[in-house]
Amino acid sequence: xxxxxxxxxxxxxxxxxxxxxxxxxxxxxxxxxxxxxxxxxxxxxxxxxxxxxxxxxxxxxxxxxxxxxxxxxxxxxxxxxxxxxxxxxxxxxxxxxxxxxxxxxxxxxxxxxxxxxxxxxxxxxxxxxxxxxxxxxxxxxxxxxxxxxxxxxxxxxxxxxxxxxxxxxxxxxxxxxxxxxxxxxxxxxxxxxxxxxxxxxxxxxxxxxxxxxxxxxxxxxxxxxxxxxxxxxxxxxxxxxxxxxxxxxxxxxxxxxxxxxxxxxxxxxxxxxxxxxxxxxxxxxxxxxxxxxxxxxxxxxxxxxxxxxxxxxxxxxxxxxxxxxxxxxxxxxxxxxxxxxxxxxxxxxxxxxxxxxxxxxxxxxxxxxxxxxxxxxxxxxxxxxxxxxxxxxxxxxxxxxxxxxx
Amino acid sequence: xxxxxxxxxxxxxxxxxxxxxxxxxxxxxxxxxxxxxxxxxxxxxxxxxxxxxxxxxxxxxxxxxxxxxxxxxxxxxxxxxxxxxxxxxxxxxxxxxxxxxxxxxxxxxxxxxxxxxxxxxxxxxxxxxxxxxxxxxxxxxxxxxxxxxxxxxxxxxxxxxxxxxxxxxxxxxxxxxxxxxxxxxxxxxxxxxxxxxxxxxxxxxxxxxxxxxxxxxxxxxxxxxxxxxxxxxxxxxxxxxxxxxxxxxxxxxxxxxxxxxxxxxxxxxxxxxxxxxxxxxxxxxxxxxxxxxxxxxxxxxxxxxxxxxxxxxxxxxxxxxxxxxxxxxxxxxxxxxxxxxxxxxxxxxxxxxxxxxxxxxxxxxxxxxxxxxxxxxxxxxxxxxxxxxxxxxxxxxxxx
Ligand SMILES: Cc1cc2nc3c(=O)[nH]c(=O)nc-3n(C[C@H](O)[C@H](O)[C@H](O)COP(=O)(O)OP(=O)(O)OC[C@H]3O[C@@H](n4cnc5c(N)ncnc54)[C@H](O)[C@@H]3O)c2cc1C
Ligand SMILES: Cc1cc2nc3c(=O)[nH]c(=O)nc-3n(C[C@H](O)[C@H](O)[C@H](O)COP(=O)(O)OP(=O)(O)OC[C@H]3O[C@@H](n4cnc5c(N)ncnc54)[C@H](O)[C@@H]3O)c2cc1C
Numbered sequence: 001x002x003x004x005x006x007x008x009x010x011x012x013x014x015x016x017x018x019x020x021x022x023x024x025x026x027x028x029x030x031x032x033x034x035x036x037x038x039x040x041x042x043x044x045x046x047x048x049x050x051x052x053x054x055x056x057x058x059x060x061x062x063x064x065x066x067x068x069x070x071x072x073x074x075x076x077x078x079x080x081x082x083x084x085x086x087x088x089x090x091x092x093x094x095x096x097x098x099x100x101x102x103x104x105x106x107x108x109x110x111x112x113x114x115x116x117x118x119x120x121x122x123x124x125x126x127x128x129x130x131x132x133x134x135x136x137x138x139x140x141x142x143x144x145x146x147x148x149x150x151x152x153x154x155x156x157x158x159x160x161x162x163x164x165x166x167x168x169x170x171x172x173x174x175x176x177x178x179x180x181x182x183x184x185x186x187x188x189x190x191x192x193x194x195x196x197x198x199x200x201x202x203x204x205x206x207x208x209x210x211x212x213x214x215x216x217x218x219x220x221x222x223x224x225x226x227x228x229x230x231x232x233x234x235x236x237x238x239x240x241x242x243x244x245x246x247x248x249x250x251x252x253x254x255x256x257x258x259x260x261x262x263x264x265x266x267x268x269x270x271x272x273x274x275x276x277x278x279x280x281x282x283x284x285x286x287x288x289x290x291x292x293x294x295x296x297x298x299x300x301x302x303x304x305x306x307x308x309x310x311x312x313x314x315x316x317x318x319x320x321x322x323x324x325x326x327x328x329x330x331x332x333x334x335x336x337x338x339x340x341x342x343x344x345x346x347x348x349x350x351x352x353x354x355x356x357x358x359x360x361x362x363x364x365x366x367x368x369x370x371x372x373x374x375x376x377x378x379x380x381x382x383x384x385x386x387x388x389x390x391x392x393x394x395x396x397x398x399x400x401x402x403x404x405x406x
Numbered sequence: 407x408x409x410x411x412x413x414x415x416x417x418x419x420x421x422x423x424x425x426x427x428x429x430x431x432x433x434x435x436x437x438x439x440x441x442x443x444x445x446x447x448x449x450x451x452x453x454x455x456x457x458x459x460x461x462x463x464x465x466x467x468x469x470x471x472x473x474x475x476x477x478x479x480x481x482x483x484x485x486x487x488x489x490x491x492x493x494x495x496x497x498x499x500x501x502x503x504x505x506x507x508x509x510x511x512x513x514x515x516x517x518x519x520x521x522x523x524x525x526x527x528x529x530x531x532x533x534x535x536x537x538x539x540x541x542x543x544x545x546x547x548x549x550x551x552x553x554x555x556x557x558x559x560x561x562x563x564x565x566x567x568x569x570x571x572x573x574x575x576x577x578x579x580x581x582x583x584x585x586x587x588x589x590x591x592x593x594x595x596x597x598x599x600x601x602x603x604x605x606x607x608x609x610x611x612x613x614x615x616x617x618x619x620x621x622x623x624x625x626x627x628x629x630x631x632x633x634x635x636x637x638x639x640x641x642x643x644x645x646x647x648x649x650x651x652x653x654x655x656x657x658x659x660x661x662x663x664x665x666x667x668x669x670x671x672x673x674x675x676x677x678x679x680x681x682x683x684x685x686x687x688x689x690x691x692x693x694x695x696x697x698x699x700x701x702x703x704x705x706x707x708x709x710x711x712x713x714x715x716x717x718x719x720x721x722x723x724x725x726x727x728x729x730x731x732x733x734x735x736x737x738x739x740x741x742x743x744x745x746x747x748x749x750x751x752x753x754x755x756x757x758x759x760x761x762x763x764x765x766x767x768x769x770x771x772x773x774x775x776x777x778x779x780x781x782x783x784x785x786x787x788x789x790x791x792x793x794x795x796x797x798x799x800x801x802x803x804x805x806x
Contacts, residue, residue, distance in 0.1 A: 002416070002474060003409045004707050006721050010408075081408050283792045306792040307785030311704070311731040318703035319696070322410050329411075339696040388689075395688035398668050398695050 004321075006085065007078070014085050021093025029094035032220035033372055036212075038100045043132045080262055080324035084269040088317070091273030095376050096220035098270070103127060105173055107135030107181045109259035110197050114240035123199055126178045136177040138168040138200075138226075145170075146389050148183075148257075149192050153228060155184040160235045162198060164206070164228040170383075174224030175209040177202055181239065182228065197239040206231030217375025264337040264384055265323040271348035271380035272316050278355035278373035279309050285359050285368070302358060309351045316344040335397035342390035345381030352377045410703070416478055419471070423479040426455060427486025435487040435761060438614040442606075446527075449495040453526035457483065458496025461505050461647075466514060467521040468501075473647060474709035477654035481702065484658025488768055489614030491655075496520065498567055499648070499777050500530030500593075503575040506644045507591050507635035516573060516593055531571035532777065533562035533620050534648075541783040542577070542641060543585035547622060549578040549592060549632070556632060558592060558600075558625040564775055568618025569603040572596045575633070576622065577641075586638035592631045600625030609775065611767030617775060646712050646726045649733035649778030653705040656740035656772060657698060663747035663765045664694040670751055670760070681750070690750055694743040701736035708732040727791050730784035737781045740769040 006014065024046060032038050090098040099105065104127065111123050126133050144150040153166025164184055174180055179201045187194040200207060206229045213223040235242075283306060319340040326333035352374040356363035364371055381387045412420065430448060438444050444452075452458055460476045462468020471479070483491040497504065497520055504513045520528055536545055547560025558578050565574075574594045581588035594601055604619035635644075668691045671682035681687045708728035711720050722728060744766040748755035755762045773781060789795075 001409060001411060001413050002706055002710050003407055004710055004720065004722060005407065007407050011721065078407070279792065283794070287793055287795075300786075303789035303793075304782065304785050307734065307788035310788050310792045311735045311785075314707075314731050315700035315704050315735055318707060319700050321408050322699070322703055325408055325410050336699075339699060342692070343696050343700055388685075391689045391692035392685070394692035394695060395682070398691055399672050399682055399688075402669055402672055 010078070010082055010085050013082065014089050017086055017089040018092070021090050025090065025093030025097050029097060029220075030366075030369070030372070032094070032097055033217075034219075036214075036219045037222070038097055038220050042097075043102060077328045080265065080327040081321065083262075083266050084320050084324045087266050088269040088273035088276070088320075091270035092277045093273075094220070095270050095274050096218045099172060099218075099221050102132035102134055104135040106137035106259070106263060107177065107179065109263060110137070110181045110239060111199065113258060114197070114244055116241055119199070119236070119239065123179060134173040134177045136171050136174045136180045136224075138171045138174060138180040138182045140168065140170045142167055142169050146386055149195075151183055151185060151195070152188070153182065153184040154188075155186050155196055155198060157186070157235070158232075161232045162235060162238065164198065164200065164231045164233065167210075167225065167227045169225040170213065171224045171226065172383075173222050174226055175202075175212060176222055176224075180226075196245065198233055199237045199239060200228065200231060200233055201237075204231050204233060216378060217372065218379055219375075260385060261323075261333050261337045262327050264341040264390075265320045265327070267380060267384045268316065268320050268323075268340045268344035271344045271377055272313055272320065274373050274377045274380070275309075275313055275348035275351035275355075278352045278370045278377075279306070279313065281368065281370050281373075282306075282355035282358045282363070285362070305354055305358060309354055312347040313351060316340070316347045319343050335394055338385070338390040338393040338397075341385060342387050342394065345387050345390070348377050349381050410706075412478070416475055419475060420478050420482055422455070423457070423482035424485070426452070426457065427482050431483070431486030431490050435490065435764070436758065438487065438490045438493070439764065442613060443616065444490050444493045444614065448490075450526045452491075452494045453496055457491075458494055458498075458526075459501065459520070461501050462497070462517060466517045467525075472709070472713035473650050474706060474713050477650055477705050477709040480651055480654035481658035481661065481705075484655040485662045486658075487614070488655055488659050488772065489612040492566060492612060492615040495526050495529050497528075497530035497573065498571075499532035499534075500571075500573055500575045502644065502647045502651075502777075503532055503577075503591050503633065504593075506647060507633040507640055508593070509634040512593065512630075512633060519572070528572045529567045529570050530573045530575070531565050531567040533565045533568075533574055533576045534777070535563055535779055537561055537563040537619070541779060541786075542589060542645065545577065545579050545589070546582065547576070547578040548582060549580055549590060551580075551629075552626075555626050555628055556592065558622045558627065560622050562620040562622070564607055564609075564617040565620050566615060566617055566775070566777070568616060568620060569606060570616055574598075574601065574620075576601075576620075576625075578622075580636070586641060589638075589641045590636040591633045592627055593633060594625070594627055594631065598625060598627065609771050611764070611769070611771030612775060642726045643712075645778065646708070646729035649729040649784060650705060650708050650712060652772070652776035652778035653701065653708070653729070653732040653736035655776065656736035656769070657702045657705055659765055659769055659772065660694070660701065660736075660740040660743035661698045663744040663762055663769075664691070664698050666760065666762055666765075667691060667694065667747035667750040667755075670754075674751075674754075687750055690746045694746050697739040697743050701732070701739040704728070704732040704735050723791060727787060729778075730787040733778045734781040734784040734788065737769075737773045737776065741773055744769040 028039055028042055111120060139148060141151050143152060156163045179199050182198045182200045184196055184198060185194040186196055207226060208229060209224055209226045211225045215223060323333050323336040323340040326336055355370045356374050359370060362368060456469045459468035460471045460479060464470045497517060504516055536547060549556045549558045558576060574596055576592045576594055578590060579588040580590050600623050602621045607617045609617060671687050671691055672680055674681050708725060711722055711725040711728050714720060747762040748766050751760055751762055754760060
């Protein structure tokens with residue numbers, strides 16, 4: 001049955017996270033942006049307040065629903081719907097702080113998806129520590145971004161270890177992580193079939209962080225570049241074990257891609273959260289100000305712009321919910337996840353740009369948060385697959401469906 | 407619990423409507439356009455399938471569907487041919503007025519002729535929008551009380567089924583200063599003295615349907631012709647119904663064009679390869695597919711909310727606001743997607759070998775002629791919401 005009602009649990013989590021975003025995240029957001037990091041003490045404070053990351057769904061960095069959980073739960077799961085609702089709300093507070101919350105982050109899904117029970121236990125147990133811990137997902141290289149198949153980091157088996165060599169860049173939380181999921185190739189001539197996913201602990205010899213990148217926005221989030229210089233990891237750190245890749249044959253690459261169908265809607269939802277914040281702020285500002293002695297909102301062009309911002313964000317949210325609902329129902333959702341990401345990425349970026357514009361010169365001032373929304377949101381049309389790559393995926397699926405229909 | 411799954415009933419309704427659209431409307435879309443109407447036999451079939459009376463309760467010979475189910479059906483019909491679907495016999499848009507604004511007796515009396523043997527030959531019309539740019543609160547058609555009667559004076563623009571209708575619902579204001587609160591609707595037989603239709607208007611699209619202007623000159627009706635519902639609450643709900651239906655129509659139109667263009671792209675070659683392989687083309691296809699889905703979910707959400715019991719807490723903005731969002735977005739999507747479809751077909755899209763040029767004209771016309779009114783008014787409603795300026799509390803008849 002068609003239904004757009006949130007469950008009680010979803011409502012409670014949304015309301016809690018809204019409160020959390022408003023009272024804990026927003027007050028430090030500006031400072032975090034200036035520092036280029038989340039202020040020291042934030043995580044302690046959050047913990048001391050008795051807020052456990054349990055309440056924060058796993059895919060947005062928390063441990064809710066059990067990060068180390070081994071079983072893949074079937075049936076009426078609502079993990080994905082919960083994740084998109086939660087991430088919109090937290091990103092409304094501040095996206096950079098949110099993706100810096102301790103937890104396995106994007107490193108979690110591949111381990112959960114193909115890790116052996118032993119690996120899940122070993123890698124997720126790190127997060128039981130008192131101190132905050134992170135993990136990260138390292139695919140991108142200087143010469144391979146969208147073209148994931150073109151990664152050059154190599155893995156060479158020597159006895160019971162793998163030796164890794166290469167450079168990974170743009171890795172969120174890559175330096176502060178306890179471990180990175182590193183994608184490498186065991187044989188370039190095999191193309192995608194040669195891809196393997198390894199867990200590389202950051203304290204392995206040969207793992208070297210080379211720089212923390214300075215960015216337009218999302219500045220409080222750490223974006224790291226690291227090299228693997230004859231970095232040895234035990235063969236046990238090959239995610240899923242050798243058998244997994246023998247079973248999958250050419251499909252080794254699917255590991256990397258499969259996680260996107262559930263993470264893209266989450267990322268898209270964060271974009272919507274940022275843009276919603278910008279829109280709300282701009283609308284409030286307009287209401288309180290006069291232009292040529294008339295209330296600003298009396299100008300029809302301004303009203304039209306606001307309306308368009310509002311309905312497009314709503315449309316984006318519904319595309320996101322649709323993709324998340326499909327993931328929960330176990331339906332293949334690559335097309336819908338890409339639609340959600342493509343549309344939300346574009347719309348959220350436009351909305352933040354327009355929010356700056358609606359406020360005139362004040363929009364560009366660091367005294368107001370909209371300029372920061374504008375800087376933060378742009379990357380939501382880039383990472384986890386650019387808007388163009390999303391369109392490649394969507395069109396391919398549309399054409400495929402025509403073929404299937406005869 | 408958030409879910410996008412159609413119920414069994416909705417699936418079979420959609421299937422029935424799609425079959426009619428595919429086997430009855432599509433094959434004659436150009437003939438109907440050239441003939442400026444639908445053949446009587448086709449109208450009869452439409453009527454007998456219940457497609458003309460979706461909203462009416464079963465005891466009045468209708469199908470008794472809520473706004474969401476109707477939106478699902480309308481998407482399919484519009485996918486077949488929107489102009490033809492609008493030109494079909496039946497109470498048409500007057501049915502919405504009768505459902506939302508009339509009391510039981512008025513409704514039964516007005517609809518009785520449609521249940522008879524010749525029901526399929528009858529048509530209803532809704533005379534709502536006026537020449538100029540004003541929306542409902544600025545209407546200038548005035549109904550003045552005069553003893554046992556009302557006397558109506560004013561003008562209505564581009565009324566669907568104008569000149570053909572046996573039954574006309576005229577919306578007028580009882581007090582031009584009262585805005586939404588002054589609105590009322592009157593039920594007029596098509597031959598009421600003082601009710602004069604202008605000639606059929608020629609339009610850029612939706613040419614199968616008939617639009618004409620209406621002049622009301624001292625048009626005298628008994629007080630009983632005034633429908634029971636009046637004022638902001640009733641008309642808020644009424645307009646939400648109209649907007650959702652128009653949005654669903656726009657989604658169907660857009661989907662037709664999107665599918666046609668996608669298929670064409672996989673069959674047409676240029677520079678030695680299928681044009682689908684050029685990203686300049688495939689991205690248009692991707693964006694179009696996404697716009698169609700986005701508009702549909704907004705439409706479904708609005709239909710879902712409006713169909714709930716009044717006062718049901720949905721956790722979403724009021725249904726009237728959701729309807730405005732769906733309306734403005736879906737009409738914009740239809741214009742975008744039909745334009746992209748012509749573009750994908752190149753010169754072949756511009757001539758009548760393919761229906762995309764028609765669909766692009768239809769979408770353009772629909773955006774200004776549709777029953778939900780000018781999308782700019784929907785946007786104004788949304789702007790009020792964005793600014794927290796919703797002066798009126800949510801109408802009582804509309805779920806919060
Ligand atoms: C703040 C930030 C955080 C990030 N975090 C992570 C992380 O945690 N882990 C990680 O692995 N990566 C991360 N990334 C990297 C991110 O995923 C890549 O930047 C992204 O995938 C794009 O790759 P690229 O930058 O190499 O651009 P390129 O692939 O070089 O693309 C350049 C342009 O060409 C377009 N293009 C490329 N291929 C095609 C095509 N086939 N058709 C049409 N257009 C095309 C792109 O859309 C883009 O517009 C992060 C990036 C940023 C900015
Ligand atoms: C009213 C009218 C009058 C005309 N008059 C004349 C005339 O007097 N003389 C004359 O010679 N012609 C005339 N034409 C033809 C016109 O020039 C062609 O229709 C036009 O060049 C497009 O070619 P096509 O229709 O075959 O589209 P196609 O070439 O089939 O293109 C279909 C789609 O694919 C896209 N596409 C094609 N190749 C690429 C590519 N490499 N990369 C990205 N996208 C691509 C196109 O942009 C288009 O969207 C006329 C057409 C019309 C409609």
